[in-house]
Amino acid sequence: MVRKGLFPSMSPALRVFPLSRLALGIAVGMGVSGLAHAEVEIVNDEVASAVETEENTIRIVQVASSLEHPWSVAWLPDGRMLVTERPGNLYLIDDDEVTQVGNLPKIDTDEDQLTAPEGGNQGGLLDIAVHPDYEENGWIYFTYSSPGDDDSVMGDEEYGTGTALSRARLSDDGSELVDVEPIYAQVPRTAPGRHYGSRIVFPGDGSVMFSIGDRGIRYPSQDLTDPGGSILRLHEDGGAHEDNPFVNMEPGNLRPEIFSFGHRNNQGLALHPETGVLWATDHGPSGGGDQVYQVEAGNNHGWPQVSFGTEYDTDEFIGIGQEAPGVVPPVHWWDYTVAPSGMAFYTGEEIPGWQGNLFVGSLYAEQLHRLVLNGDSVEHEEILLEEDGVGRIRDVRQGPDGLLYFLTDEEDGGLYRLEPDA
Numbered sequence: 001m002v003r004k005g006l007f008p009s010m011s012p013a014l015r016v017f018p019l020s021r022l023a024l025g026i027a028v029g030m031g032v033s034g035l036a037h038a039e040v041e042i043v044n045d046e047v048a049s050a051v052e053t054e055e056n057t058i059r060i061v062q063v064a065s066s067l068e069h070p071w072s073v074a075w076l077p078d079g080r081m082l083v084t085e086r087p088g089n090l091y092l093i094d095d096d097e098v099t100q101v102g103n104l105p106k107i108d109t110d111e112d113q114l115t116a117p118e119g120g121n122q123g124g125l126l127d128i129a130v131h132p133d134y135e136e137n138g139w140i141y142f143t144y145s146s147p148g149d150d151d152s153v154m155g156d157e158e159y160g161t162g163t164a165l166s167r168a169r170l171s172d173d174g175s176e177l178v179d180v181e182p183i184y185a186q187v188p189r190t191a192p193g194r195h196y197g198s199r200i201v202f203p204g205d206g207s208v209m210f211s212i213g214d215r216g217i218r219y220p221s222q223d224l225t226d227p228g229g230s231i232l233r234l235h236e237d238g239g240a241h242e243d244n245p246f247v248n249m250e251p252g253n254l255r256p257e258i259f260s261f262g263h264r265n266n267q268g269l270a271l272h273p274e275t276g277v278l279w280a281t282d283h284g285p286s287g288g289g290d291q292v293y294q295v296e297a298g299n300n301h302g303w304p305q306v307s308f309g310t311e312y313d314t315d316e317f318i319g320i321g322q323e324a325p326g327v328v329p330p331v332h333w334w335d336y337t338v339a340p341s342g343m344a345f346y347t348g349e350e351i352p353g354w355q356g357n358l359f360v361g362s363l364y365a366e367q368l369h370r371l372v373l374n375g376d377s378v379e380h381e382e383i384l385l386e387e388d389g390v391g392r393i394r395d396v397r398q399g400p401d402g403l404l405y406f407l408t409d410e411e412d413g414g415l416y417r418l419e420p421d422a
Contacts, residue, residue, distance in 0.1 A: 039066050042096040047390070049421055053370075054382050055353025059421040060390065062414050063405070064093065070407040072127045072342075072395050073415060077135050079400060080174075083407070083415065084142065086124035092174045102176040103168075108147040108161045110193065121145070122194040123161055127210070129200040131167075131236070138169040139236075140177075143198040143210055146185050154188035162186025163196045163212040165234075183208075183238045184257070186227055192216035199269035199342070201278065207241050209233045209278065213265035218304040221262050224254040229303060231266065231280070231295055233259040245298035262301035262327065268343035268360060268396075279331075281340035281360055285309035285318055290338040291330035292360065294376065302327040308335070332371060332378040339364035341409075342395035348402030351420055361393030361406055368393055368406065390416060 041064065048060040069086040076082065081093040082101075088109050090101040109124045123145025131139040146164035153160035164185040168177035195213030202208055214221045214229035221229025224246055233241045240247065240256035247256045268281030278295040282303070289309030293301060306327045307319040323329060342361045346354045358371040358378075366389075372380035385393075394409035404418045 040091055040098045040100075041065050042093065042098065047416075048388050051388065051421070053384060056351055057421045058351070058418050060385070060388060061417045061419055063417050064098075064415040065412070067091075067407070067413040067415065068411060069124075069409050070394065070413045070415065071125065071409070073397055073405060073407055074128045074130050074140075075400050076130055081415075082128050082130070082140065084125045084128050086121075086126070086409075088125050088144075090125060090128070090142075090177075092170070094174070099174050101170070101174065103180065104177060105144070105164075105166055105180060105182065106147060108145045108193075123196045126163075126196060127199045129202065132202050132204065139167045140169065141165060141167045141183070141200050141208060143196075143200060145193075145196050146189075148185065148187070148189045152187050152189050154190050157191040160189035160191050161193065161196075162189040162215075163198050163210075165200070165208070165210055167236075181237075184232070184234060186212055188226070190215045190217060190228070195265040195283075197266055199267060201269045201271055202236075203233075203271065203276065203278070206236055207233050208236050209259060209269070211263065211266035211269060211280070213283075214263070214303065221264065221303045222300075222305065224258060224261060227255050227257060229263045230255075230258045230261045231263060231269075231278075232257045243297075259297055260295050260299040260301065262299070262303050262306075264303040267341040267394075270343050270345055270358070273345050273347050273356075279343065279345075279358065281343050282330075283339060284333070284337075286312040286337070287315065288333075288335040288337055290334045290340050292332040292340070292343075292358070292371065292378070293328065293330040296328075299328045300326055301330075308333050331376060332381075337364045338362045338367070338369070339392075340369075341393065342397070342406070344396045344398050344404070346398055346404060348398055348404070350402040351404075351418075354404075359396050359404060361396045363392040363394065363409060366390070366392055368396070390414075 043065050045062045047062050051058045071086050072084045074082045083091045088107045092099040126143040128142045143165050145161045147161050165183045168180040171178050194216040197211035197213045200210045211231045220226035246254040265283040266280045280295050282291045284290040287310040305319045306324050340360050344359050346357050360369040367386050368384040370382040371378045391408035391410045393406050395407040397405050399405050
């Protein structure tokens with residue numbers, strides 16, 4: 001297991017060893033700042049059983065504990081898992097062994113933006129995705145908040161950050177990243193430490209797509225000369241895809257990497273398993289307006305001119321209305337604050353009643369939403385985990401075992417699995 005902070009001068013590769021619960025107590029007594037900072041542990045503990053849902057009875061199993069604000073989970077073809085923590089840590093989980101992976105690029109994690117529930121930065125190490133041809137090329141892609149030189153920062157600010165995408169391979173022993181290649185870094189960088197996005201998908205055509213939030217300053221979402229508030233499409237090794245909708249479009253200075261725009265803060269992206277269409281979640285402002293929608297090339301999703309929410313300080317309605325010519329409407333939206341994050345289509349056989357459903361994690365409401373689709377529309381919604389108190393759900397994924405997994409974004413967060421409870 002990995003003990004974070006106990007031996008800070010040692011390389012991550014040297015911090016891989018079993019740590020018992022008794023040893024954890026000793027570590028805390030030696031001054032380690034709490035459980036979440038002392039150990040990442042594989043526990044496989046059943047935390048709830050006989051949980052009734054509309055389609056079946058399930059149980060909730062906590063797979064891993066003591067993750068500090070985990071953000072994303074992904075699987076390698078051999079079944080090992082990669083988990084990111086927003087404070088800038090990456091872990092490789094192999095059965096009951098946890099290895100902290102070193103040699104990450106510089107990541108901004110300064111506490112410059114208050115965010116529920118504990119404050120801190122909304123940026124850090126964010127999404128991670130394994131290339132579909134990993135067994136041939138070994139590439140792992142990840143997004144993070146990247147600090148830049150002062151001449152890359154918009155306005156009079158001396159310091160700013162932006163969403164960045166890099167790729168790398170794992171060393172043979174899994175202890176560090178090698179062949180690290182920066183693919184993209186947002187420019188201009190901005191000062192607010194919020195609304196970075198960011199999820200990654202591979203459409204299967206040799207491109208990679210990922211989201212960047214509006215960075216908390218709104219207007220970039222409707223500015224096609226600024227990548228903020230957009231979903232980007234690049235070649236897998238970098239560079240704008242030539243089939244993007246704004247390539248060579250007048251007046252000639254539009255960002256060629258932009259695939260769609262008018263987004264606020266997409267923290268959930270998933271490809272429909274049958275149609276291949278990209279679906280996304282988007283954070284609304286205060287008073288509701290969180291959305292789920294389909295994304296196609298050139299789409300304008302309206303933010304901030306079209307909105308379903310209000311100003312935080314005044315409760316005044318934002319924008320010109322809930323619809324406008326040329327703006328693609330959402331498939332589904334909530335009239336209360338959900339704060340949607342990770343999402344996944346369920347295609348597994350372990351829980352047949354969920355096949356084809358879309359699952360969306362909720363940060364603010366601490367729920368898991370099951371959306372039953374009828375073509376391009378949502379015909380039914382079931383709220384799961386509402387009374388189980390697992391916490392803020394940051395990521396939702398289907399594992400290779402056909403079960404649904406999720407991460408909780410807490411100082412003492414965890415990785416959980418939903419199983420049928422016969």
